[in-house]
Amino acid sequence: MKATPDIDAYRQLESSFARWRVWLCCLLVLLWLPALTFGQSAGATDVYVAGSGNDALDQYVIRQIKQSVGPAFNLTPLSSRKNLPGNRAPVLAIGPQAFSRVLQQDAKQPVLALLVKKSLVKEYEEKPGSQIGAVYKDVPLIRQALTGKAILPQATRIAMLATTESADLYEPLLEQLEAFGLEARVFITDTNEQLIPTLNRALSYGDFLLAADDEAIYNPRNIKHILLTAYRRNKILIGPNQSYVKAGSLASSYAPFPEMARQAAEALMAYRETGQFPPPGYPDQYRVQVNEQVARSLNIPLPDRDDIADTVDQILLESREGSQ
Known part of the structure; x- marks a missing residue:
């Protein structure tokens, strides 16, 4: 005798599967929700x-x-x-x-x-x-100037090159240097023909040459001539940034990216x-990059770069405390 399918049993089984499908869908939604909202935090x-x-x-x-x-x-x-x-x-x-x-x-x-x-x-x-x-x-010029002072403690005079239009880059620095026992002059050069004669006068005056981030003067076209002229006069260039240290500047302060x-x-x-940003400002911490090969070629005893940065920080701290 042929068996007859139990219709009620099939219906009960189908109903049970339906309930399990609903529960499974709910469970999958709960599992997927964090992934769907990853990186989009509530209240962010x-x-x-x-x-x-x-x-x-x-x-x-x-x-x-x-x-x-x-x-x-x-x-x-x-x-x-x-x-x-x-x-x-x-x-x-x-x-x-x-x-x-x-x-x-x-x-x-x-x-x-x-x-x-x-x-x-x-x-x-x-x-x-x-x-x-x-x-x-960019780095405050007073910090760059004190970087040079930390390397050459005997330095008292700083020379700077500028064009007529870029000379105002150095104005705030000129007002600050006296408090640190330093003085400076800006030497103006507006043409390629004026660059080397003006640089020679600047190097005769200053114990070192300080560079602002001035592309009119410090650019790939000029930097080789500036560095070679300075080396012949046994003088160093400080600044304007890390890339120029690799090119032959002796040192530069810089802000670490972190x-x-x-x-x-x-x-x-x-x-x-x-609902407001703080006023724009400089980073709170700086490091120093140095070119040891340049220091050796000029017979300049070069402190550890961390020591240079610490010396500059200490000088600035003492200056702020003294002005309060």
């Missing part, structure tokens, strides 16, 4: 990132800042081909081109600038309604709390 502040165009640099910046701010912020890259979001969320601008691009689209956009010079920030900071924070990448990223993170946290 949205920050858009206007990149420098160097993907490796931009990703490094984002990672460094995320390490400091944690889940408090959602950092979202902003395509250079798109307009700013209309919600006025703050923008982290990496480098001068990104900074200028953002503010040219909207001068009132809250923007935090990183890897930019003070001079560029000042151009936009004075415009009405601007909401700008910044961590400058320190700049840390201060950028602090500025973002301040914005989250108050």
Whole structure:
């Protein structure tokens, strides 16, 4: 006799499977939800990132800042081909081109600038309604001058080259040096023909040559002639930045990138709390890069670079304490 299927048993089994499917779907949703919302923290502040165009640099910046701010912020890259979001969320601008691009689209956009010079920030900071924070990448000239003093303790006079238009870069420094037992002169050169004769006069005056971040003077076309002339006179160049130390400058102070990223993170946290960025400023910590080969060729005893940085920090600290 042929067995007859039990219809009720099939229906009960089908109902049981249906219930299990519902429970399974609910479980999968619970498991997938954190993955779907990864990096988009509840209650986090949205920050858009206007990149420098160097993907490796931009990703490094984002990672460094995320390490400091944690889940408090959602950092979202902003395509250079798109307009700013209309919600006025703050923008982290990496480098001068990104900074200028953002503010040219909207001068009132809250923007935090990183890897930019003070001079560029000042151009936009004075415009009405601007909401700008910044961590400058350049080094205060007084710190560069004291870097030279830490290497040459006997130095009392500093020479500087400038064009007519760039001479004002050194004006704040000239007012500061007397407090540190130093004096300085700016020597003006406006043409290629004037450069070497003016440099020779500068080297006759100064114990060392101090360079601001002035592309009119310190550029690939001029630097070889400046360095060779200085070496022949047994004089050193301090500054203007790390790349010139590799080219033949004896030393330069610089801000380590993790320190700049840390201060950028602090500025973002301040914005989250108050709705305003802190005023633009220099990093709190600096290091020194040196060219040991140049020091040997000029027979200059070169302290450890950490000792140089510590000496400069101590001199500046004592100066601030003495002025209070």
